[in-house]
Amino acid sequence: MASLELFLVVGASLLVSLVLSEAIERLGEPGFLGEIVAGILLGPSVLALIGTTDQTSPFILIATIGGLLLFFDAGYQQISLDQLLAAFRPVLIIGLSGVILPFVVGYVIGTFYGFGLEASLYLGLILSVTSVSIVVRTLLALDKLDTQYGRWILGASAVDDIIGLLGISLLPLFFVAGGTGQTLSALGLAVLFFVALVVFYRFLLDPIANLLANFQVDEADFIAVLGLLFVFGYASNAANLSYFIGALAIGLIVSTNKRLEGKDLQSNVYGIAYGVFIPLYFVAIGARMDLGALTISSFIVVFAIFGLLSNFAAGYVGNLLAGGPREHSLIFGFALLPRSESGIAIVALGVTQGIIDERIFVAYLVVFVISVLLTPSLLKRAVARAEASGSVPSSTNDSSG
Template sequence: MEFILYLVLILFLTKIAGDISVRLGQPSVLGKLIIGIILGPAVLGWVNHNEFIYYFSEIGVLLLMFLAGLETDLEQLKKNWKSAFAVAVLGIILPLIGGFGIGELFGLGTTYSLFIGVLLSATSVSITVQVLKDMKKLNSPEGSTILGAAVVDDVLVVVLLAVMISFLGTGEDISIGLLVGKKILFFIGVFLAGIFLVPFLMKSLSKLKVTEPVVSIALVICFVFVYFADWLGMAGIIGAFAAGLAISQTEFKHKVESKIEPIAYAVFVPVFFVSIGLNVSFDGIGNQILFIVALSILAVLSKLLGGALGAKFTGFSSRSSFIIGAGMVSRGEVALIIAATGLQEALLLPEYFTSVIIVIIVTTLIAPPMLKYLIQGELKKSN
């Protein structure tokens, strides 16, 4: 029954930490991330990454992105697609070049340096989504651009990683044409399902004479989209977001949102936030402090400036551009997966794995307060 103790610690302490964080003028998610570091092997060692943490955190991040899709204004998303594409592309180019440069500077070699660049190109907006929701900015032009850019970023980074594995990795060759074809198939599939299948299923199955049929079928649709995304090489969070977006166009949007949000935030989402912190360990990094500091600074600035430039070039004001750039800084679980893949494919040196994980966590910790500060500055200026 160890997992029950873990659950008690996580649910209780994340609420306390979140409250303290808000009272100190920071977003609640920052406190929840920090409590994960404190509970984990880096400090107290009370909670370890096990199967329970893995599955609960997976459900947590999927529900978080599903709710983000439900709350997203589709028209606003369509309106800002050009900005989203520009933010994603420039938000990949700068980290890719910068990461390669840092790797070469520290003598990692061309292959390993290139992988560092690809790793830093990744973005995870699951943490950003929480801040945007707290600040009532999820449906703003900035919020929609961040969400759209995250989808494009995921596709491009996966393709870049596949190219590296194909030419430099230890596994089998990967067909780039097949990989791109799978991405196209995913978007066509979810587009058609969102227009025809989802509304039909929601309306038909809502009439079942059972408890909560609407919520149940909504979750089924969400997890089918997630499985479909994963099967075609996309991040599962993109599938969850697409499912939420599809259901948001039906009459059941508010009912699904009001029922799923309490489940997600009461149990699963706190475990996800803590799981990020559990990845931190300070073992064996004494000789790599300078590398970690340099890479962390580069990781934050390259995404911030790359995203901001993409937004600025497509018509956003300077302040709004930096809000968008800050929203792209967190690498989160997407970069953690890429780091693990790189280690498996011999694209990342084992002795640098812990340092890279710490850099990913640093970007995830810095992003929420940075984003909140910039949004508050914009609100004060508009008032």
Template structure:
């Protein structure tokens, strides 16, 4: 009798790709973004329902690769001069402070201790740039003014969320000080400056030199491999500096997108081939990561209210200042909606709070569920309301 090796890597990859196809079919059937279809199919095949696949280290690694490649590709559609604007700093700051304050006040109202309330508020601060960027790319809206605003604000948002996390940990440990806050702010800013300069003035020249060599004429895929290597080096370096690896990959894409190649395979086009399967696995993993069995009847009201606060605070915190800064109503609302999704940063903050004993397991699950709901809502708002 032939035994099927269910635990083998080959079987898991085949299953994930088949699930990805099913996710596209669901998205087409319900007339929604592929992101929604992939997350829903991840819920169905994951621990919540069928239990066909779990969030193993292997799935996690593929999902992380997907997020890095996805933001690397998306970075090719942006330029630093369109992202680095003072307006985005103001919008991002408001979009971080309001969720933190509202989340904290809500937790205090529910009777949580001061330290636990800080972590619950902090978990609502960070926007998941991967979700919105993918939806905008899918809808062909990456080259719009509002897309520049959303991505630029999301990058700042990620940095500020890191500052919030650092300050929260320092307050809880009783070591908060001006020096710690300044280091938390300057560290990610320093990375972005160094990464941008290295990309524009060093890596670009190396790529051109390789492209003009005889080696590139013989092996046109060589530059693509080098470019992909740079994306992961940037992602690793970003993590060392304490910010999301996907931000590093995004900066890598922005840094080298002006390079003109004569003999080599396009870095962007080559990466887009990888983008399709790995990005799908990333979104599927969000559904797999969520186990609905851990939700109790007692925690459901908390999840509902926390989700509403997460949506309203981020939407208002970004759309209102965008409107005040002179953007029209449609673009302001689009920016607010595009900043709603929460991702890996919310889960990391919640996990730190759980490991420190400041929040319980059911509250951790509530934060994960809030992030998932916010992620699903964003494509619905952007596709069916703001970009109809």
């Protein structure tokens, strides 16, 4: 993509998403749906102005910065690290529920339709990776991310992604010669990443903040924080995890330092994130929906219905097992519904590697489109229903969890 064409794509994406977001907001739905619809219109489904087959294209890389900033902001301004850690038990229960039930359902469907062992396992794993970005943006729009259920959902989705993405990364290694050594190496990378996070938090964060206090460069804090965001986003991706894990983690960690959580820095992050990059991120999600590639078969219908039901049931039952209020179960059910946008690239890679065939790619695309488009509205109504029952506190800063 030539540089001037990139300017056109970015400009058109921002303007079209702005108009559509305003229209959808006036209809009473979450406005960022307009950004997704803009992506559908500008992507291969209609105008083909945005191409998403090359994950290293300039537009996709720019849009990915929006994903980094979205999760960084969730950890930096919206969620307390102490409160998230205090909810470890329910987060783990809901997260495991969100992995186990969809995995079993996906595996059974694959076996029933005659797929091999590796493809059936893959089918189960891709159902267990949640699109937390859709849920985070919806809860942010409703000002409900920093609630008990908001923290539980965010933590559980992180658990889902860590397990699911690690599983997908490691699966091929079990079916090739020398796979055990490679498997241990991949697991070691993930462990090393989390060790690096702990070391940074315990020993490096405060010295770096104190050092920055002596800098005379304008916006030194802002530059340093963004630098850390990109480094840890890259590191988590290199460790076979989603980049959002690194972005969320560094946001949570940086927010614990009194100097680096200043209002001026927060304002800078918010402006650049929601004014430019985050809208582009959701435009890119919409552009990944190539509606022309969708076909219907019994396998696709069964996979879509039971795949979505398994994710809804995982969230609904997970909340009950974790001891959450019954009135919140619908919220959790819908929160675990959307499939990951990165899953499209993962499934496409699986096709290229010969692990799965095109039927699974199309089936996943169907589930992705349905879940992403329905979740914001369904989640908004579930929250409203819980509020009407009196189970959701009016303040978003409740201390439960």
